[in-house]
Amino acid sequence: MRSRYPLLWPALLAVLVTACQAPGSNASKPAEKVTPAAPAAAKAPAMGKADAKAAQVAKELTDAMGGQSAWDNLPCFRFDFVAVKEGKEVARFQHWWDKKNGRARVEGPDDQGHHVVAIFNLGDKHGVSFTDGVPDSDPATIKGRIQNGYERWVNDTYWVMMPFKLRDPGTNLTYDRQANGPNGEVWDVLSLTFDSNVGLTPQDHYWLYVNQKTHLVDKWEMLLTGSKPPPGMASWESWTQVGPVRLSLLRRMEGRPVMLRFENAAAPDHFDESVFTFSKVRTGA
Numbered sequence: 001m002r003s004r005y006p007l008l009w010p011a012l013l014a015v016l017v018t019a020c021q022a023p024g025s026n027a028s029k030p031a032e033k034v035t036p037a038a039p040a041a042a043k044a045p046a047m048g049k050a051d052a053k054a055a056q057v058a059k060e061l062t063d064a065m066g067g068q069s070a071w072d073n074l075p076c077f078r079f080d081f082v083a084v085k086e087g088k089e090v091a092r093f094q095h096w097w098d099k100k101n102g103r104a105r106v107e108g109p110d111d112q113g114h115h116v117v118a119i120f121n122l123g124d125k126h127g128v129s130f131t132d133g134v135p136d137s138d139p140a141t142i143k144g145r146i147q148n149g150y151e152r153w154v155n156d157t158y159w160v161m162m163p164f165k166l167r168d169p170g171t172n173l174t175y176d177r178q179a180n181g182p183n184g185e186v187w188d189v190l191s192l193t194f195d196s197n198v199g200l201t202p203q204d205h206y207w208l209y210v211n212q213k214t215h216l217v218d219k220w221e222m223l224l225t226g227s228k229p230p231p232g233m234a235s236w237e238s239w240t241q242v243g244p245v246r247l248s249l250l251r252r253m254e255g256r257p258v259m260l261r262f263e264n265a266a267a268p269d270h271f272d273e274s275v276f277t278f279s280k281v282r283t284g285a
Contacts, residue, residue, distance in 0.1 A: 034103055034119045034127045034276045048171030057188045057210055058166045058173060064215035066245035071164045074243065075100040076268050081156040082261040093152055094264075096275045105275050106149035118149025119276050125150055130279035160247055160262045163208070163217060166190070170198035176207060186212045201225035217248065234260075243267025 050058065062068045076098055083091040093108035107117040110131075120127025129136045129145035136142045158165065166173055176191040187209040194202040207221040216239055223231035238250040242265045251260040274282040 034121060046169040047167045048169055048173060050167065050171075050173035051175055053175035053188075054173045054190055055167075057175065057190055058163075060215040061163050061208075061210050061217065062166075064246065065163060068164060068167075070244040071161065074245065074267050076271055077157075077266075078268065078271075079156075079160060079265040080261075080263040081152075081159070082263050084259045084261060086257045093156060095153060095156060096271055096281070097153070097157065098271060098276070103276055104149070104153050105281075106152050108152070110148075116145055116149075117279055118145045120146045120149060122150070122153075133279045135279070159251065159260060160249075160265075162206075166192065166208075170195040179209065181218070185218065187218065188212060205231070207231070216246070240265065 059068075062071075065071070076096075078097070079095050081093045081095065082089055091109065093106060096105040098104070102122045103120070104122055105117065105119045107115065110116050114131050115133070117130040118127065119129070125146055127142075127146050129142045129149070131141075131145075136145060165171070172193045172195065174191045176189040179187045179189050181187065190208045190210060192206040192208065194204065196202050201224060203225040205223045208217050209219045209221075210216070211218050217236040219233055219235045221231040221233045223229060233254040234251040235254070236248040236251065238248060239246055240249050244267065247262070247265060249262040249265055253259060272282055274280075
């Protein structure tokens with residue numbers, strides 16, 4: 001997907017708990033299966049704008065992560081988006097993303113403590129939802145669950161795979177400066193902004209600190225729409241091989257007792273169809 005949603009730093013914990021009303025339970029009652037979307041015709045990918053130095057650093061970054069094509073061709077991606085405050089888990093959203101066929105399953109708590117599952121096609125956002133294991137039947141409820149699940153999917157996947165989206169259409173990538181760290185690190189700092197028609201908050205601004213030795217991101221800064229300087233900062237830690245790509249599976253928020261963990265990350269060749277059919281995923285699916 002080429003859309004982008006805000007990361008909502010100032011109210012991160014509130015958003016993590018309430019922004020997704022798309023999760024399921026222990027029941028396994030089937031609903032209408034969400035079938036794969038029709039494949040789109042192949043064409044050359046469009047790219048955002050970048051100066052020569054920024055483009056070079058971005059390519060070195062994605063190459064160090066396994067390569068842009070490795071991510072683009074990944075058939076499936078699985079992970080949990082886990083929010084931790086003061087050492088305690090406060091929210092967990094589980095994701096099954098069928099990248100090849102454009103389907104997603106998102107599950108987790110809503111703002112009233114119900115466990116919700118949303119299963120949908122990413123193109124038209126048609127699908128089904130469950131609340132506490134029971135299939136939803138009201139069309140407005142299903143639409144709302146799927147919309148919340150979709151926004152949760154966009155937000156959560158962006159946190160974990162953002163470097164692979166640096167050259168998306170509507171992005172503006174520039175080489176900002178070279179910076180030095182307290183332990184001898186040398187960073188190439190990339191500045192990322194967006195065209196005015198991109199996402200809901202095109203005024204968002206990010207700075208990525210790319211380590212010149214490892215070519216991986218060590219941290220990022222973000223100044224989100226409506227926020228005042230200075231920007232917030234989060235580390236990128238626990239770089240881990242996940243299938244053919246390397247991903248950072250931990251973010252620590254500077255000056256806050258908050259961190260995000262990306263758990264159960266995997267890149268399987270396929271998912272069991274129960275993932276896109278039932279309120280409960282079969283063991284091992």
